[in-house]
Amino acid sequence: MAIALVATAISFIIGTLLPGNPPALQATDNPATAAVQAQNLKQNLTVDPLAKEVRDSQTGFNLDRAIEELLTVLESQEKRLTFVPPEHFQGKVIFEGKVNDSDKVIALTVDDGPWPETTEQMLDIFKQNDVKATFFWIGKSLESSPEIARRVVAEGHAIGNHTWHHWYDSMDDATVANEVDRTAKLIYETTGVKTTFFRPPGGVLNNGLAKYAKEQNYSVVMWSVTSADTDPRAQPEAFVNNVLKGAKPGAIVLMHDGGGDRSRTIKALPDMIAGLKKEGYRFVTIPELMEIQQNEA
Ligand SMILES: [Zn+2]
Incomplete structure (x- = not known):
């Protein structure tokens, strides 16, 4: 559930602050789906550094850190599920x-x-x-x-x-x-x-x-x-x-x-x-x- 929430939050930020960049994450309770989405997001995300800085200071939300945290959770979950x-x-x-x-x-x-x-x-x-x-x-x-x-x-x-x-x-x-x-x-x-x-x-x-x-x-x-x-x-x-x-x-x-x-x-x-x-x-x-x-x- 926590993963779905974080994923939704990240998706929302991207959707609102990076117009033209469609939300790459959708809420899901399936850890496998969430893992794939997060990996894809990390690989595909190209953000102008200046835009990123403005965004982070505006929202107090550090996208990079959020993605890292999400990946850490997913990794431990994947270990538990393998x-x-x-x-x-x-x-x-x-x-x-x-x-x-x-x-x-x-x-x-x-x-x-x-x-x-x-x-x-x-x-x-x-x-x-x-x-x-x-x-x-x-x-x-x-x-x-x-x-x-x-x-x-x-x-x-x-x-x-x-x-x-x-x-x-x-x-x-x-x-x-x-x-x-x-x-x-x-x-x-x-x-x-x-x-x-x-x-x-x-x-x-x-x-x-x-x-x-x-x-x-x-x-x-x-x-x-x-x-x-x-x-x-x-x-x-x-x-x-x-x-x-x-x-x-x-x-x-x-x-x-x-x-x-x-x-x-x-x-x-x-x-x-x-x-x-x-x-x-x-x-x-x-x-x-x-x-x-x-x-x-
Ligand atoms: Zn049997």
Whole structure:
């Protein structure tokens, strides 16, 4: 929001004080759009130094400084919105983090959303417990719930790509590329997020998707513990037990916020978090987990 305001202010100044120079910035909440606009503005702006001095003294508004400040904000925002694995993990398949036994970190991962109701309920629980997780989105789901997606990003969770259609079968090269790239494009357009974390639907590693993702320097993120929350007959208590039983330092936990009725997952989640906290675990995102592994190596 702050960016949109600054952008509007700069746009106004240019529009009023430099007639003939059309406003280069338009109010936008999309950080990616704002970044492009600011860069274009900086490159294209040619101002007569004398006119600039008069303008600055008249308005008390230093355009150069305002643009610099805007760019600084945008840079830090871009950093926050860019999820790239450390080099060591690029083009690799990862099942868990290899960390010191004394380092009780665990990564919750959430697949198949964003999804009406359940994703937001999950976000509420994460917020109450100060937990950051990693969400692997399906393009099709994202298309239906862009607002929920923006909330996930705003609340500081990490994002990964989970294909457009969630297909399991082998695909030809063009379909594979489309499944990954179309999703990446919509993630960026919707949230400003660039991510090269990928999870293949169903964990299928031999249908062409994982191969393509690796070639594109994605990290292919599997899991070491499943809550088994897609089992239609299991009770929420079983999800909790599955996770507590499989937990170990560096574990990657699989659960779902979308793709069907996930009310049982929502029911299980507070107990799951409480149980892990009781055992001394702290919650990290997948990018954080990789960074910890790298720093300990
Ligand atoms: Zn999935």
